[in-house]
Amino acid sequence: MQLMIVLLLFAAGALAADPHTLQWPDTYTISGTISLPYAEITEPFQAIMDIGAKMGRMNINNGEVTLIYRGDDGDYGTLYKTVPVTMNDTYNVMTCYALAGSSDQPVLPQTVLPDPTLYKYVADMKYADQDSMLYISSFTENTKNNNYTLIVTTDMKPLILSFLGFDRLFGSHYDEYVVTYDNVSFDKPDASNFIVASKDSCKTSFPGPGRTHPMTESIFHELMGPGSFEERTQHVQDAFESFKSRYGKSYESHVHEAERKHHFHHNYRFVKAMGNKRSSFTVELNHLADLSDAEMKRMRGYKNSGINSEFVYTSSVSANDIPDYVNWWLKGAVTPVKDQAICGSCWSFGTTGTLEGSLFIKTGNLVALSEQAFVDCSWGQGNNGCDGGESERAFEWLLLGRCLPTEATYPYMMQDSTCKDKTATCGVRISKYYNVMSTNVTDLKVKIFERGPISIAIDASHRSFSFYANGVYKEPKCGNTPNDLDHQVLAVGYGDVNGDEYVIVKNSWSTHWGNDGYVLMSTDNNQCGIATDGSFADVM
Known part of the structure; x- marks a missing residue:
């Protein structure tokens, strides 16, 4: 009799669960587009994730760049990045790099979905002729007001995520991005997606200087990774310090420096995104990187x-x-x-x-x-x-x-x-x-x-x-x-x-x-x- 009562109470609790509670499974295959207007970036992507198995794959720009995350490879995981490399005498040679994780930066699959615990249900709605639900998330970090809008289908598949950030220090918007989710499947992906072809031929370091790990330079890590905005963009701060040193930059106040770093950040994003594209030319940050579009x-x-x-x-x-x-x-x-x-x-x-x-x-x-x-x-x-x-x-x-x-x-x-x-x-x-x-x-x-x-x-x-x-x-x-x-x-x-x-x-x-x-x-x-x-x- 007591067991029957417990089961009935459990069933009643399940029936009373909020149908609007947002949650994502650990496995999915999603294709879509991420747009960052301030950095002039529009980038198609495909994400294939098995987070429980610590494996993931990102195909960027229709497969021109591939990132395979193997958290099960080595002590702290390994990121395999295949990218078109242009050198002085060669153009767009597809090259694989195997980059080991570390204790402070272990390699784990990079999600393309926002943290569901941060979102609050607002209303049912129609989006692109589909029955949908609207969620929002708003919070403040230092002088930045961050506002997110997420629309999902009634079976909890994401349709679009938009972000608009306002910086009270400058009295203006400091960032904007839109992620459009075109095709979403929560089925478990085939393990063959995470196999690295010619694994032994992958190089273990990039040809040029640099201290940051490509894990931290992923645009999805910056926008949806763990930690505060400052923690997710530490690699940008490091790059900005190197930029100031190289070009002898100094600024008249902390406010002026923050404004210059803001411009640098968007230009940094653009240069990194261009590196993911097959092209007849290359781009790199130069002495103009802290200038605004108007300048x-x-x-x-x-x-x-x-x-x-x-x-x-x-x-x-x-x-x-x-x-x-x-x-x-x-x-x-x-x-x-x-x-x-x-x-x-x-x-x-x-x-x-x-x-x-x-x-x-x-x-x-x-x-x-x-x-x-x-x-x-x-x-x-x-x-x-x-x-x-x-x-x-x-x-x-x-x-x-x-x-x-x-x-x-x-x-x-x-x-x-x-x-x-x-x-x-x-x-x-x-x-x-x-x-x-x-x-x-x-x-x-x-x-x-x-x-x-x-x-x-x-x-x-x-x-x-x-x-x-x-x-x-x-x-x-x-x-x-x-x-x-x-x-x-x-x-x-x-x-x-x-x-x-x-x-x-x-x-x-x-x-x-x-x-x-x-x-x-x-x-x-x-x-x-x-x-x-x-x-x-x-x-x-």
Whole structure:
């Protein structure tokens, strides 16, 4: 009789259990997409997990990168990461790394589901025409208010998780992400998913420096791993300290440093995510990594006015006459890479660059010319100093009979100033200027071969350009119409690598950027508008 009563009480308790209690099983296969708008990341993923067996698999970017978590391998588990590796002379070689866990960082499967104990049921709802349930989680860490919204089906399968964080210190949102769960199965996955092919050939360390373990650099670890936000992002703090040391960065206050770290964090995420993609070029953090999007935009100061030269240039050579490779830097016609700093004067650097090259070809002397003179003195032609301009308007100023001074007597100041061209030493005058045939990459190459370095405008608005490191730059989001262009640079040569044709471009963001200040830009379909607005001049 007593046993019957106990069983009845147990059954009654089970029936009274809250049907909205959120919980996840230990086994699942989930595919979906994670988006981080502030870092310009959208990344498809597939997660195959058997958490009880300490095994998991993550396929990122449709399998371009694979992470296999084997918590049962070794004393503290082993993470096997297969990733496309690009070195100086090889591109996208799929390479396996076996990375052992440690007592403080054991390797365990990385969940892609949020901690269910943190969520509170709010209401039933319709989502994407499905009967669903809405859950929320809100809490505060230091100055950060964290707000999560989770929608699941009535049988407790996740549909979408969104996060929006607000930092009271800055009075603005500090982070946002959305995880969309497209296909969810809670069946136990087959053990074959966790087998590492050619396990013995996996390397045991990465080719470059670094102290952090890839476990901690997983975006899901950062967003859903155990511990506080500071604990989950300790690797970012370590990277930020290294960044400050490398580039001699110091900040005027703790608030200013926190703001710079915030920008660094999003740029760090972007660079790490790009490393998971098969690409013709690589990216890495550089001296710009603590800048905001608005500050980076200020450095892109090309302003298209629609002005074109009234002069027509007739080439003395045809496309069939030019060599496969030209590099005017090797011929001595290009001055060292300069740094425009946080001033939208890129247009002046592109213009001085083509004039320096033309003067070298004419006289045999390489003379650095004054960008500051263009910044200060060509307002009457429509240029706006540190707020933008273009080569054509700079040339129009010179056609008034003005002389561009030498840089030695009129140095760059990184800001607007008073015009002093009449008290500086004359460097060069021009008699005419010309435009490259718009959108014609072949004509651009002919002009580079025949006339030397050419000032060109490009679309540099993408974060991939800001953190370009090496390889042939191909950005699928790049535009090539006049309205897409926002940055003026210098085309100093052209060539090809493994069939990828490129133009050699000198930037004005210092040698800390790119490949010692240079980038190889693909010529495919007038990539990023490299041939949309090119110009050069006859020097006197």
